[in-house]
Amino acid sequence: MATDKLILQNMIFYGYHGVFAAEKELGQRLEVDVELYLDLRQAGINDDLEATINYVEVYTLIKELVEEREYNLMEGLAEEIADSLLAGYPLQEIVVRVRKPQPPVGGVMDYFGVEIRRSAAKVNQL
Numbered sequence: 001m002a003t004d005k006l007i008l009q010n011m012i013f014y015g016y017h018g019v020f021a022a023e024k025e026l027g028q029r030l031e032v033d034v035e036l037y038l039d040l041r042q043a044g045i046n047d048d049l050e051a052t053i054n055y056v057e058v059y060t061l062i063k064e065l066v067e068e069r070e071y072n073l074m075e076g077l078a079e080e081i082a083d084s085l086l087a088g089y090p091l092q093e094i095v096v097r098v099r100k101p102q103p104p105v106g107g108v109m110d111y112f113g114v115e116i117r118r119s120a121a122k123v124n125q126l
């Protein structure tokens with residue numbers, strides 16, 4: 001596994017995900033973090049965007065998945081983000097976190113969330 005990583009932290013979107021009708025009708029704020037593991041040595045040595053991953057492209061892809069699709073579970077959304085990024089970029093591994101800061105549970109909490117870790121090797125074996 002590469003020890004280098006790109007981090008996109010606390011991206012905030014509005015989506016219509018959940019198992020409750022109100023979540024699908026009214027929507028809610030979702031927070032997403034991704035850690036992209038890959039070798040960044042050449043990008044650093046050569047100061048070259050072509051040797052790394054364009055953050056704007058990654059952000060745009062995640063934004064589209066969160067805002068234009070609907071999932072019952074945060075797990076499903078996180079899996080789709082991981083699969084899409086692993087398929088589209090030369091990553092060795094990815095960590096995806098999805099948080100709902102205000103889930104409709106009738107109680108007080110910071111957030112509910114999910115974190116998944118996937119590697120390119122496992123995706124290629126499927």
